[in-house]
Amino acid sequence: MSLFGYDQGLLSGVVVTEDFLVVHDLVGTSKTKTLSTVTAIYDVGCFFGALVAFGIGERLGRKKSILLGTTLMAIGTLKCTSYSLPQIFIGRVILGYVSEISGFLLRFLSRTQFMFIFVLFATIPWLPESPRWLMQKGYEKEAIEILSCIEDKPIDDPYVVAQKNEIEYTIYYERDNAIRWDDILLCRKTDSTDSKSLRRLILGAGTQFMQQFECINLMSYYLPTVLMKFVGLSDSMVRLLTAVNSVTYLICTCCAVGLIERMGRRGLMMLFTAGQFFAFLNITILLRYAEANAGTV
Numbered sequence: 509m510s511l512f513g514y515d516q517g518l519l520s521g522v523v524v525t526e527d528f529l530v531v532h533d534l535v536g537t538s539k540t541k542t543l544s545t546v547t548a549i550y551d552v553g554c555f556f557g558a559l560v561a562f563g564i565g566e567r568l569g570r571k572k573s574i575l576l577g578t579t580l581m582a583i584g585t586l587k588c589t590s591y592s593l594p595q596i597f598i599g600r601v602i603l604g605y606v607s608e609i610s611g612f613l614l615r616f617l618s619r620t621q622f623m624f625i626f627v628l629f630a631t632i633p634w635l636p637e638s639p640r641w642l643m644q645k646g647y648e649k650e651a652i653e654i655l656s657c658i659e660d661k662p663i664d665d666p667y668v669v670a671q672k673n674e675i676e677y678t679i680y681y682e683r684d685n686a687i688r689w690d691d692i693l694l695c696r697k698t699d700s701t702d703s704k705s706l707r708r709l710i711l712g713a714g715t716q717f718m719q720q721f722e723c724i725n726l727m728s729y730y731l732p733t734v735l736m737k738f739v740g741l742s743d744s745m746v747r748l749l750t751a752v753n754s755v756t757y758l759i760c761t762c763c764a765v766g767l768i769e770r771m772g773r774r775g776l777m778m779l780f781t782a783g784q785f786f787a788f789l790n791i792t793i794l795l796r797y798a799e800a801n802a803g804t805v
Contacts, residue, residue, distance in 0.1 A: 656668050727791075
């Protein structure tokens with residue numbers, strides 16, 4: 509997530525940098541589609557990465573999956589030495605981000621992504637594996653030791669034993685009541701009870717879909733472009749407001765942590781959805797007002 513947010517913050521400033529546009533021949537309205545592809549290709553890589561992680565996560569476990577993904581991130585980051593668009597496309601698909609510009613500062617910032625990668629490589633091998641995955645693979649002793657370490661209790665403590673039994677029951681239940689994808693999509697009942705698997709799938713996936721479909725990434729990536737072209741702000745002011753926008757994300761996330769236990773998921777989601785609605789409504793009205801004023805000048 510740190511790399512995902514870092515890409516949004518860095519690339520939003522890169523796409524309005526003159527050096528970047530000149531080096532890659534992206535100056536002019538005829539290059540808008542190409543520049544949009546450079547920006548969006550990162551999310552394409554994230555999409556396929558999520559699908560791959562869904563398939564290999566249970567096989568490799570949490571630690572190996574993260575290390576594999578981190579290795580791919582490192583390969584993508586190395587692509588920031590590129591000076592051609594094909595290399596940029598490949599790098600952004602692999603990592604999620606890559607760009608190259610003239611100038612030391614932004615060149616340094618693009619390579620700073622390695623900081624997060626080094627942290628992952630240095631810490632993941634020392635972290636414990638998921639107890640559930642260990643028990644699923646038959647490593648019951650190791651799973652109990654990790655549960656004991658997490659709870660800071662002996663392995664024969666009733667609480668540790670209860671957690672172990674709960675995980676074990678869940679694993680056996682999932683194996684005995686496994687549901688195939690075609691049964692979920694066709695709403696077939698595989699037993700006497702209706703678990704409403706399709707409804708649960710739609711609720712989970714639909715929420716994530718709406719979170720992305722509301723165009724939040726549009727503002728994250730193109731906020732500097734909008735402020736420069738449609739509002740007419742200076743380059744320094746644009747970068748300052750972009751930083752303020754990112755800080756707003758952080759503040760709202762911290763508020764959500766404190767409010768979710770009081771308001772619940774549904775109430776908190778409705779509250780912040782209303783806030784986003786009025787924010788995007790104000791943006792739309794102000795941009796239309798700016799266009800109207802520009803036409804009369």
